[in-house]
Amino acid sequence: MKIIESEFSQHILKSEKISLGDIHFFNHIVVIEFSEGVHIDIHNVSEIFKKLISHFGISRPFGIIANRVNSYSINLLDINSFKEIMNNLCAYGVISHNSASAMNAEIESNFCSRENIHFKNISDGVNFVYSRVKTKISVSLN
Numbered sequence: 001m002k003i004i005e006s007e008f009s010q011h012i013l014k015s016e017k018i019s020l021g022d023i024h025f026f027n028h029i030v031v032i033e034f035s036e037g038v039h040i041d042i043h044n045v046s047e048i049f050k051k052l053i054s055h056f057g058i059s060r061p062f063g064i065i066a067n068r069v070n071s072y073s074i075n076l077l078d079i080n081s082f083k084e085i086m087n088n089l090c091a092y093g094v095i096s097h098n099s100a101s102a103m104n105a106e107i108e109s110n111f112c113s114r115e116n117i118h119f120k121n122i123s124d125g126v127n128f129v130y131s132r133v134k135t136k137i138s139v140s141l142n
Helices: 046-056 076-085 099-112 122-134
Strands: 014-018 021-025 029-034 062-068 089-096
Touching (some): 014 046, 021 046, 029 046, 089 122
Parallel strands (some): 029 062
Antiparallel strands (some): 014 021, 021 029
16 A cells, blocks of 8 residues: 555655655655665665755654555665665664565565564554654754
């Protein structure tokens, strides 16, 4: 299920189509739905980084959800480089919708983090990522 077909669609602040897929921005989360067959690596994500920095800046905590509605590949060896570039990225999740994407999401989850970042539905993924981001958000009364 695409994010625009979910109960969260009414909370999307803006959506953008880029060469690698679709990006949907929320207050503290971005959902990326990569296009069928693309390969994600450190060399082709600069457009995504520019969009993320434009929306979240370089210090505002945020989370990314990869909604695997299509089949694509990611260079797992580049994940640490992604994290270094986006210092304010504090949560990540992968949502799968079939057994093939679930297998890829499990591999990605095991490689990326000590905790499980793989979810079988949008609601669980959004709630998990948002709860992680929420712990990093500081509120100032000034």
